[in-house]
Amino acid sequence: MLEVVRPGLATTVQDLGRPGYYHVGIPISGAMDRLAARAANLLVGNPEDAALLESPFMGPELRFADARTVAVTGAEIAPKVNGEPRPLWTSFRVGKSDLLSFDFLKKGARIYIAISGGIDVPVVLGSRSTYALGALGGFHGRKLEAGDLLPLGAGAGASEGRTVPEHLRRMPEMPAKLRVLPGLYWHRLTEEAKQSFFEDTWKVAPEADRIGYRFRGGRPLTFVPREQPFGAGSDPSNIVDAAYPYGSIQVPGGTEPIALHRDAVSGGGYMMLGTVISADMDLIGQLQPHTPTRFVPCDMAEALRARAERRKLLDAIRAHLAA
Amino acid sequence: MARTESRYSFGGDEHLFVEIDEEMSLEAFFKSLSVCTAIKEAGIRGVSEICPANASFQIKFDPDVIAPADIEAEVRRIEARAQASHRIATRILEVPAFFRDPWTTETLMRFRDRHQDPNATDIEFAARINGYPSVEAFLAAFTGSPWFVSMVGFVAGLPFLYQMVERKRQIQVPKYLRPRTDTPALTIGFGGCFGCIYSVRGAGGYQMFGITPMPIYDPQQKISYLQDFMCLFRPGDILVWKPIDREGYDAIKADVEAGRFVPKMAEVTFDLDAFERDVDGTNRKLLEALHA
Numbered sequence: 001m002l003e004v005v006r007p008g009l010a011t012t013v014q015d016l017g018r019p020g021y022y023h024v025g026i027p028i029s030g031a032m033d034r035l036a037a038r039a040a041n042l043l044v045g046n047p048e049d050a051a052l053l054e055s056p057f058m059g060p061e062l063r064f065a066d067a068r069t070v071a072v073t074g075a076e077i078a079p080k081v082n083g084e085p086r087p088l089w090t091s092f093r094v095g096k097s098d099l100l101s102f103d104f105l106k107k108g109a110r111i112y113i114a115i116s117g118g119i120d121v122p123v124v125l126g127s128r129s130t131y132a133l134g135a136l137g138g139f140h141g142r143k144l145e146a147g148d149l150l151p152l153g154a155g156a157g158a159s160e161g162r163t164v165p166e167h168l169r170r171m172p173e174m175p176a177k178l179r180v181l182p183g184l185y186w187h188r189l190t191e192e193a194k195q196s197f198f199e200d201t202w203k204v205a206p207e208a209d210r211i212g213y214r215f216r217g218g219r220p221l222t223f224v225p226r227e228q229p230f231g232a233g234s235d236p237s238n239i240v241d242a243a244y245p246y247g248s249i250q251v252p253g254g255t256e257p258i259a260l261h262r263d264a265v266s267g268g269g270y271m272m273l274g275t276v277i278s279a280d281m282d283l284i285g286q287l288q289p290h291t292p293t294r295f296v297p298c299d300m301a302e303a304l305r306a307r308a309e310r311r312k313l314l315d316a317i318r319a320h321l322a323a
Numbered sequence: 324m325a326r327t328e329s330r331y332s333f334g335g336d337e338h339l340f341v342e343i344d345e346e347m348s349l350e351a352f353f354k355s356l357s358v359c360t361a362i363k364e365a366g367i368r369g370v371s372e373i374c375p376a377n378a379s380f381q382i383k384f385d386p387d388v389i390a391p392a393d394i395e396a397e398v399r400r401i402e403a404r405a406q407a408s409h410r411i412a413t414r415i416l417e418v419p420a421f422f423r424d425p426w427t428t429e430t431l432m433r434f435r436d437r438h439q440d441p442n443a444t445d446i447e448f449a450a451r452i453n454g455y456p457s458v459e460a461f462l463a464a465f466t467g468s469p470w471f472v473s474m475v476g477f478v479a480g481l482p483f484l485y486q487m488v489e490r491k492r493q494i495q496v497p498k499y500l501r502p503r504t505d506t507p508a509l510t511i512g513f514g515g516c517f518g519c520i521y522s523v524r525g526a527g528g529y530q531m532f533g534i535t536p537m538p539i540y541d542p543q544q545k546i547s548y549l550q551d552f553m554c555l556f557r558p559g560d561i562l563v564w565k566p567i568d569r570e571g572y573d574a575i576k577a578d579v580e581a582g583r584f585v586p587k588m589a590e591v592t593f594d595l596d597a598f599e600r601d602v603d604g605t606n607r608k609l610l611e612a613l614h615a
Contacts, residue, residue: 019371019372019383020371020372022372022374022383022476023372023373023374023375023475023476023558024475024476024479024480024554024556024557025475025476025477025478025479025480025481025522025554026479026480026554124542131479133478133479133523133525134478134479134480134522134523134540134542135523135542136479136542136553137542141542181333181334181335181336183332183333183334183340184332184334184340186332229344229345229346229347230346230347230348230490230516231346231347231377231378231495231515231516231517232345232346232347232515233497233498233514233515234497235497238498238515239345240344240345240346240347240377240378240379240515241376241377241474241477241483241515241517242340242342242376242377242378242379242381243340243374243376243379243380243381243474243476245334245335245337245338245340245381245383246335246337246338246383247334247335247337248334248335248338265476265477265478266374266476266477266478267374267376267474267476267477268477269498269514269515272334274335275333275334275335275338276335277335277336278335278336278337278386279336300333300336300391303335303336304336304386304391307336307386307387311387
């Protein structure tokens with residue numbers, strides 16, 4: 001059992017997600033930074049898809065009812081046990097009645113707190129992930145609150161001091177660079193807008209959560225004039241409501257691009273200009289509001305190369321921790 | 324006139340997006356639905372999601388299992404082979420609707436600064452711009468024909484509804500100028516040419532006309548008719564509105580809470596060609612099947 005003393009801002013239970021129900025509007029959910037989540041689980045000796053905690057911008061305070069192995073990965077928010085600092089990306093032991101708390105955020109946006117045995121909330125539609133908008137999965141379908149008692153699974157837990165070396169961790173550059181495959185309704189943009197979207201430096205807006213990340217500060221995007229198709233709606237950024245890919249970037253009214261993430265709305269009536277490639281989705285989860293961000297055009301061959309590289313990084317983490 | 328060739332595009336390295344047509348039509352929707360069914364039956368390796376939408380569809384795939392070019396080729400082959408079926412076996416469901424209810428009215432009044440016409444309610448605005456002399460006449464048209472569930476999504480279990488009448492009779496209303504940050508759960512909304520039922524409380528940009536007491540999404544699966552699956556609607560369902568008043572609303576809500584409420588529902592076959600030959604006659608037969 002794990003007692004939530006303070007919940008943080010929006011701490012949720014997540015695993016690697018709930019595929020298969022997007023056609024009825026239930027998104028995949030799961031950790032926004034999957035590489036960090038997998039690494040945290042491996043550090044404590046859990047399966048990579050065990051349920052853990054995701055905390056944006058600020059850590060929670062947690063009290064343990066029994067001895068466990070813990071690892072914290074992702075953003076730089078240093079963990080403490082009974083006030084004593086512990087390293088990030090490294091397994092450590094906690095004892096019965098110990099209090100896990102956190103320092104302030106230094107870098108990145110989300111930490112992943114893995115606990116040996118995993119968070120043992122019920123599996124709903126194949127996953128323990130929280131989809132808060134639909135009040136589904138996780139702990140009662142919502143973010144954690146003070147006083148919540150989380151069930152933990154059984155698991156011996158790996159030993160203390162296992163670590164993922166720095167060269168195997170991945171965090172966004174400054175300014176952040178997100179590779180985008182243009183497509184979907186890209187042809188709706190004017191030549192000028194196609195250029196300015198990739199030329200401008202955007203900033204993460206305060207509206208940045210598990211559903212999507214909004215960006216501000218670039219020049220407004222203009223659309224090729226047309227008579228709007230029947231059913232699309234009158235704004236030139238409108239389309240007949242369609243399915244939205246994860247990572248797709250929509251631009252309502254041409255002003256503020258929104259990149260959809262793991263709790264995406266599954267469809268709607270705004271044109272999408274392209275999609276953040278799968279290899280860079282994790283990076284979005286580590287962006288704080290106001291982070292300057294550049295979108296970088298990329299083709300399918302490069303997207304697949306980047307995906308293979310990310311896979312290699314994960315294999316290297318696995319090999320390092322198996323050794 | 325429906326377009327003959329679909330447009331293929333990739334949504335990053337994990338999604339294939341296929342636009343059957345730029346504009347909405349029942350023909351495009353039927354094609355999307357039948358191609359999606361054929362893709363599902365084909366059991367293509369690496370596919371994790373098949374999402375039919377109004378006039379398009381989307382496939383999510385694992386490019387480590389199937390190369391993007393290969394899945395495009397497979398889907399193109401399936402699309403070429405798939406008979407755009409004009410007949411589907413489906414369900415017709417009755418949805419009780421309390422129009423101009425106190426809850427959506429209170430909400431729409433809070434967001435007048437985001438609306439095209441701050442001096443009218445959403446339904447008054449919709450009636451006026453569609454040329455109806457009164458809200459009553461507008462509601463008679465709104466509830467006078469069945470609606471197709473042409474897509475499920477945005478959020479969990481939310482049905483997009485397409486009015487089953489000739490295009491010249493179809494209601495069209497723009498979305499809010501800026502989306503609201505709040506919409507009551509089970510609000511009956513409308514935007515573009517689509518109706519919807521908001522399955523959960525949250526943000527929204529569709530005009531608000533009323534509310535239903537009948538839950539359509541239940542993640543706890545405690546509602547008797549949502550115990551098999553937590554979402555009521557599937558693409559291809561046909562919906563009929565049943566106008567109710569406050570008394571009717573309260574009665575159904577009490578029945579739902581007591582586990583007594585069962586949605587009125589019937590199995591039907593819908594034939595698009597017959598519908599296009601005789602819209603009102605086909606709709607009448609659908610209603611007869613519901614009330615049989």
